[in-house]
Amino acid sequence: MNLTGWHTVDATDRAIILATQEGLPIDPQPYHRVAEAVGIAPAEVMARMQRMLDDGVIRRIGAVPNHYRLGYRGNGMSVWNVPDERVVEIGRRLGALDFVSHCYQRPRHPPEWPYNLFIMVHGPDRATVEEKMERIAAMLGDDDRGHEILYSSRILKKTGLRLV
């Protein structure tokens, strides 16, 4: 299905996605192993994956480290109430900070939920994360109309996304 007009993912692409969504085979010729699983030529697998990468269907091919294991133990979801008319400029500015991994605008649900900007902040511990929150608040000045940080206390489910 193509909803955005940006790309088309056909049945063969979907088969490749299904064969790789748990990861690439750790093998000297991983794309050949995918080709065998899908039943097409290795060159076609590589061409299709390259096209999906170019189109942004694949964000990147690579490794995702366990950030807790690498010492990033303070990971907070920070939420901010900023003026809607300034959210693009603010989002771009804060997204460029080197300790921010995700920066999204999401809808408010007033009165319970006044926040419209979500920023994931990472550091070795919570104290460092709090310090970075203060830096963001100082950068925003009057545009900071309230913020909070939500730490996760427990992983309840982690299955990964099943995309197809």
Added chain:
Amino acid sequence: MSAGWPQRPTKCFSAADVSSKTARAIYGADVDTLDRQILNRLQDGFPIVEHPFAAVAAELGVDESTLIERVRQLREDGTLTRFGPLYHAERLGGGLTLAAMEIAPDDFERVNEQVNAFPEVAHNYARDHRLNMWFVLATESPQRIDEVISDIEQVTGYRVYNMPKQQEFFVGLKFEV
């Protein structure tokens, strides 16, 4: 905007910007120098060529078989949570959203079981907040998001706050080790 409908994100950073944006090295744990080089290099992307491990190994100045063995080890011991393509769910035509619930502490375990029983619930986290449960919903189609949310509300008896992404300003961070 309907919930979960793919939006054209505001693209502010090129791939080059993303890969050059690095977090400060903090803590080496039990990874040695070669493991660190491998972890840093593989976060930048893996080539689409016939012998990609050989290509990366040549860059790092090691044997292909050494690199493969190290990657296998890092994957097995959980230092790498993932190795392979990262797909962009919305661009595949599916629905994706973040949702939250405020659950009475006494009810939390019951609701947790009910919510997790939905196959569309991918990640679910307890968070220290009045909204104490946060989960990601991934569905085959954008329209399914609203249906699943209303099913969860019916089964649990609690309101679900739907918070679909409206604009994306940045995704990605390299954890340099």
